[in-house]
Amino acid sequence: MPSAIVFGANGISGTAMLQALVAQEPAQFSKIVAISRRPPQINLDDPRIHFVSIDILNSSLNEIIKKMRDAGTQDASHAFHYTYIAKNDEEELTEVNKELFHKALEATAAVAKDLKCFLLQTGYKYYGVHKGGKYLAPIPFKEDAPRHEGLNFYYVQEDMLKEAAEKHNWKWIVTRPNFIIGVTKGNFMNLAVTLALYAVLRKELGQPFTFPGNQIMYDNIVDHSAAINNARFQLWCGENLEKTGNRAFNIHDGDKIRFRDVWPKIANYFGLSLPSEAEFFTIPKPKPGEIALQLSVEEYAKDKHDLWRKISQKYGLDESAFNYATWDFADFATGRTWPDDGDMSRAREAGWTTTVDSFEMYKEVFEKMKRLQMIPKY
Known part of the structure; x- marks a missing residue:
């Protein structure tokens, strides 16, 4: 039975x-080997799951191979790769993630001799959305867009995957989501979590739910990619290799949304008012290609640690949740002036038909944050 x-x-x-x-039915995968540096953070009552703690970056290849072999990965048919380490320096970011991926590929090849498919998740950074300007691919982003100049560790990883797949007779798949919406215990780093924490601060201080960015970004398309929808698509790709093998795919929720579509709904969810129309934007409309913020949430949050401590005590919350917010990313996501608009025609033509409501995915994250005692149950 495959694993x-x-x-x-x-x-x-x-x-x-x-x-x-x-x-999935047990006949699909008889064993699921879950590899991570930390102990398991999710409680899934399924005997097929085997957690293996491996510090891939700091372990030798032989150590990784042994642990994977001991976990019974020899009959694995599919591998899914999500490991990532953030670094501020681009060269260091590239090198550390190249090393992580190299070890994952080499260990898998050494152990899983009958592997059919290796799937790598990258993202819209492939299209230069993190840089903008001359680095940005033509809009809407298509999977065969030319690569931008300079470093991009996604390019390095994709090239490594294709080389390994050809060498070992695997099918390779690359999926490219954008804003990934989800939450899990101990790993809260995404836009939905940060906006929820920002909303709680605004509510406790009696302040309106001010959009941090500018007029252009409020109206721009910003593709969202719910984590569970991404996973279902990736699994579907692995089961339909005749259509998806050796191809890259954009994946998003399928509903082309803008911040103007979800911002009022998030405000309503938390019982927050919005600024008046006259005060909704307090900065001049920026020029395309610029980054402009009317309120930096990174700066806003800097002096709110004591407030969060009081909020945590008041509602019995996990005080450490505040430390997992990616305030700087929220600034970047809302302060740019270029869209995140990916073409999903390739996935549709291959047979993927699912569309999910991005705001419903936000709500699911907020509800889970309440269960994890990250935000109050207003």
Whole structure:
């Protein structure tokens, strides 16, 4: 019976893949080997899941191979890779993630001799959305868009995957989501979590739910990619290799949304008012290509640690949740002036028909945050 390997099983995407895998009939995958540096952060009552703690970056290749072999990955048919380490320096970011992926590929090849498919999740950074300007691919982003100049560790990883797949006779698949919406215990780093924490601060201070960015970004398309929808698509790709093998795919929720579509709904969810029309934007409309903020949430949050401590005590919350917010990313996501608009025609033509409501995915994250005692149950 085939088994699956999930690298980075404790992250938002890896956890979503575990949930998608256990929803399958046992005949699909008799064993699911979940690999992560930390102990398991999710409680899925399924005997097929085997958690293996491996510090891939700091372990030798032989050590990784032994642990994977001991976990019974020899009959694995599919591998899914989500491992990622953030670094501010681009060269260091590239090198550390190149090393992580190299070891994952080499260890898998050494152990899983009958592997059919290795899937790598990258993202819209492939299209230069993190840089903008001359680095940005033509809009809407298509999978065969030319690569931008300079470093991009996604390019390095994709080239490594294709080379390994050809060498070992695997099918390779790359999926490219955008804003990944989800949450798991101990790993809260995504836009939905940060906006929820920002909303709680505004509510407790009696302040309106001010959009941090500018007029252009409020109206721009910003593709969202729910973690569970990504995982289901990735699993579907692995089951339809005749259509998906050796191809890259954009994946988003399928509903082309803008911040103007979800911002009022998030405000309403938390019982917050919006600024008046006259005060909704307090900065001049920026020029295309610029980054402009009317309120930096990163700066806003800097002096709110004592407030959060009081909020945590008042509602019995996990005080450490505040430390997991990616305030700087929220600034970047809302302060740019270029869209995140990916073409999903390739996935549709291959047969993927699912569309999910992005705001409903926000709500699911908020509800889970309440259960994890990250935000109050207003």
